[in-house]
Amino acid sequence: MKAIVLEGVNQSVALKEVPTPTPQKGEVQINIKAAALNHRDVWIQKGKYAGLKYPAILGSDGAGVVTQMGEDVDKQLLGKEVIINPGHNWGANPEAQRKEFKILGMPDQGTFAEYICVPSQYVFTKPAHLSFEQAAALPLGGLTAYRTLFTRGALQTGQKVLITGIGGGVALIVLKFCLAVGAKVWVTSGSDSKIEKAISLGAQAGVNYKAEKWHESLQQQAGGFDLIVDSAAGENFPKLIDLAATGGKIAMYGGTQGTIKDIIPGRIFWKQLSILGTTMGNEGEFASMTQLVSTKHIVPVIDKTFPMAEAEQALRRMDNSEQFGKIILQIY
Template identity: 55%
Template sequence: MQALQLDAIHQPAAVREVPTPTPAAGEILVKLHAAALNHRDVWIQKGQYAGIKLPCTLGADGAGEVAAHGPEVPAGAPAVGTRVLVYPGLRWGSEQRAQAKDFVVLGMPDPGTFAEYITMPAHCIHPMPAHLNFEQGAALPLGGLTAYRAAFVRAQVQAGERVLVNGVGGGVALLAAQFCMAHGAEVWVTTGSDEKLARALEMGVKGGINYKAENWVKTLTQQAGGPFDVIIDSAAGEAFNSLVDAAAPGGRIVFYGGTLGNIPSLVPGKVFWKQLSILGSSMGSEQDFAAMLQFVTENGIVPVVDEVLPLAEGEAALRRLEASKQFGKVVLKIV
């Protein structure tokens, strides 16, 4: 089979022929039709990720169909030919509050989804929402799981609350905005691009602002009619202090990434006097994944796909993601 692999950091990813995996006991072989990129793939390539072990087939997001069952696959597993999505990790564990120490994300060190086939434990394979095509389905797993847990498990977003999604344009942030709107929240966004802001407004968010604007917190809270009950962020860094200012008394700030680095000089008084909750969140359990897929199905949510490229152009797809040109998910078409 063909797979997009990375041999060493700071090197281009390349498509090559590798052996097709055989499902072991309790496993399912999935023929992948589409796979989506995540910034994690770029960070591995640049050597900015912990515990890098190469060479490896990259990719955590995959959509396809069941090709074969291994021995001892449990009753109730998706049948051969079923359109499915792959849970984007392994070994979360039984504790819902946090992942086990040996939890890993697909695509390093374990072989990922940038390939024609993948084998996974049967419990990691879920039927794909029927209203999605393979490219849309591939855009959902890691981003949807992260957004769902951050918004509903950790921050406990409620209908009618005022929610700010920071840095909209990336796949997780867009899905968080879509999820919160579907849940009945009033959603506002920030972005560093006026073009991305216009596209977010077309999607139905209440309003937003370019965070490069001077005094954006004051301007946006005035537009929104007050500060925000929930703020969803992936950047952290020095800008996190602005989010504290934008939060309502008793508000919750949940963040699932730190692309701008550590949070310097956070003023404790602003946090404790406003009774704020600052929450960390990362991906989600298989239980969260199943709940997210049900939510997507019930609400007819369609992930935003930025661009679809063939597997052979995987390196170009990685460069597009690195340049932050995307609005939504960059997807590789495999078959």
């Protein structure tokens, strides 16, 4: 089969011929039709990820058709259009994943390939209203967004939410989920045109985080936020503490801008703030997420679809923050 292979740190990925995997007991083989990038793929390429192993076939997100099954798998799955839950081995505790938790696409083979084999419990019916490209945009970001907003953030209809860095793949799914449940959303971005696009999707307004005193202008526009969703961290994070409403929550699933400094403790405790860490989610949350997407006919925002052979250009587009939404690979 053809696959996108990464041979080592800071190498370009390349389209190669590799052996096709066959399903083991309890596994299904899926012919991937479309895959999607996550920032994780860029981190792995740069060597900034734990447990790296090369050569690697990256990719956590995929949608396709079940083509073969190992023993002990429901034969009715054959020919079904499916998406894959990329979070494996969460464990029994809904509060946090166990140490065996792993994400599809490192150390195991990922979705940037014509075929993949995964345990059948991670295979879910593709929401009927989504194309393969739209469905491939959903799994990792949708799962992360679901746990962030509903399990950790306990989001309620009518609440005010701030989403930072709205161009991001996860951030835009967070926006779609917020709108679907009737929350009011403000955004930040490093690009004015991305803010305009977010407003056209239903956000109230937004500010450019590169502008001086951006947080003061946001405070004037919106007042305090009930929930702030962030994956940037870094030097702007203390401003989020100022922007949170009294009793509000800040939920974070990433740290793209690095270490957080200069937090004034009193601003957290006197405001009764909750700062919540969150990562992907468990199998129940994945099922609830696909249910929400199907019931509310949510369609993920797609930035651009690349042919499989242009995977390296797709990774560079993400690395340069050029995207607005999910970057898709069309698999042969």
